[in-house]
Amino acid sequence: MFKRILIANRGEIAVRIIRACRELGIESIAVYSDADRAALHVREADHAYPVGPAPAAQSYLNTAKILEAAKSSRADAVHPGYGFFSERAAFARSVQRAGLTWIGPPPDAIERMGDKVEARKLMSSAGVPVVPGSPGTLETEAEVAAFAKTIGFPIMVKAAAGGGGKGLRFVENAKDLASAVRTVASEARSSFGDGRLYVEKFLKQPRHIEVQLLADAHGNIVHVFERECSIQRRHQKVVEESPSPFITAKMRAEMGKVAVRAAKAVNYVSAGTIEFLVDAQHNFYFLEMNTRIQVEHPVTELVTGVDLVRAQIEIAAGAKLPFKQKDLTQRGWAIECRIYAEDPAAGFAPAPGKIETLRFPDGPGVRNDAGVYAGAEVPVFYDPMISKLAVWGADREQAVDRMRRALGDFVISGDLRTNLDFHRWLMTNPRFLKGDFDTYFIDREYHPNENGAAPHGAELAAIFLAAIAAQKNANHSNGAGTQPAAAPNASAWRMIGRLDTLRR
């Protein structure tokens, strides 16, 4: 087993990996940018190395600096988490060339799955159904337009090097095509350094359902069931659950089998995920493979009892999978809500800032994977995730009830906004409760600026009183220059009384 693992990441996933290391008796090495000196992952790790300025390109994507940190710290392996270097084959190779173990799939598998057009071809020839679309890459707007005519609108225009919800546009009709092609190509060039495009037919009422895989280096591979990830905004997931309320046992087995076949086609090792689009008629199509640990891995862990991050580390150290397919079962139901510093009323735009008050929910069936603490800053430079709140229940109804309760217990305030109210809305939405949704659910159903049931009566009176008391307290502390201590049970009113005296 490894002695020291360097974690080339930040935020909650770095903390998650540090926890796995600690449980395995492995020393953890954090890296941090200038913006993250006081971040939670730095505080939690055994060792910490600065790797450059705040922008990711100069720090968390700085190969030389990270390898230097690995060398100075005498790390024997590197875990990339998700995002950043996790799906960059070149970095994985550099790690291996430096004599370190890469905790992830073979670089060759990353590369073959990373080119979305090549991956589609490969999957087709392996007998895995793919979304109907262009057989190869398309270069010009004219080529895209010509191909679109053959399959008919609406279509999705996607970057060949894209993935994870980046570099794609929905195109309703021919007149929107030109601008979509331009922006996707431009995004693709700036984000992936590769402007090639491809086109997929748009499936109506699509669901996004993915299958978790685990493979060791000895030829053993299992699927660890599915995750339902259809609740998305901007093509990015915000709520995930396992099982999916949409699929049958027969379909689950079939999707698992196909996912295993897909991974075998690239000699996959480590944890990975096959993403499928599922249409209203229950047909499923290969979308892409994520060759890394996923953000939403906790829901799988909660229903199967498999520790996926620990498994990644053990597999990288050469261990055989400790179970076979028949040993794995889904027990109960798990749901995860991604808590982001973003403003649902402004199209879910990032709204990061400093956290002042923070109280995480706990109690039965609650798991919270956080990368922040009270007093911490959610920096503007990275993904504005605060935490992943996950719950387990005996069935979907109990899991939803628990999530609603846990969301109520979640308190966060400060110079930022969060999507907590969105999640609270979702957990009471009749359609969501029935399991009736697709990837366009949020766009269609969520109208944050339409006022719902406004508080009234005693509740409104209580809100007024608390708001006025808080404002008076704040004015008092600013005006008199003394910060009132957080005295429990302090009289709010005496504070107000004193303020009034000062004013007069």
Added chain:
Amino acid sequence: MRYLATLGGQEHEIEIEELAADSFAIRFGENRFEADLRRVGPGSFSVIINNRSFDFDVARDGEETVVASRIGSTRLTVADPARRTARAAGKRREVSGRVEIKSALPGRIVNVLVAPGDEVKAEQGIIIVEAMKMENEVKAPKAGKVVEVKVVAGQAVEKGQLMIVIE
């Protein structure tokens, strides 16, 4: 003491009277409630009205006060009537023919499509900002002349940062 609260576009005149230590009467519209108020943390308040227990965390967001409970958060502004009048007057002064284009999100400038002196039409694309992993074209909110360009391509911008001024 009297206050004016604005909540969901509606104004409420509120009167609060101290009855005893921690105990208040709150009047607004036809309503009158007696409340027991305790401050239980820097921004945390426990309120009991007719044996109903409310637990709030209160924070400021610019002009607004955000009162968060387990059900959700309520945004409102609170002022005593004298101060409210002063603020309303201040707001009126800001209005002029000058439009400041500020970044709605933290992001990076991909391209600036106009230069000082350019005449722009309403809805004309003037700047491309990459944010939320996507490129977004910012359009001119009105026709006019570009008088200032405060950003260059490649630059990072913060939320609310001034980018372009049109007159």
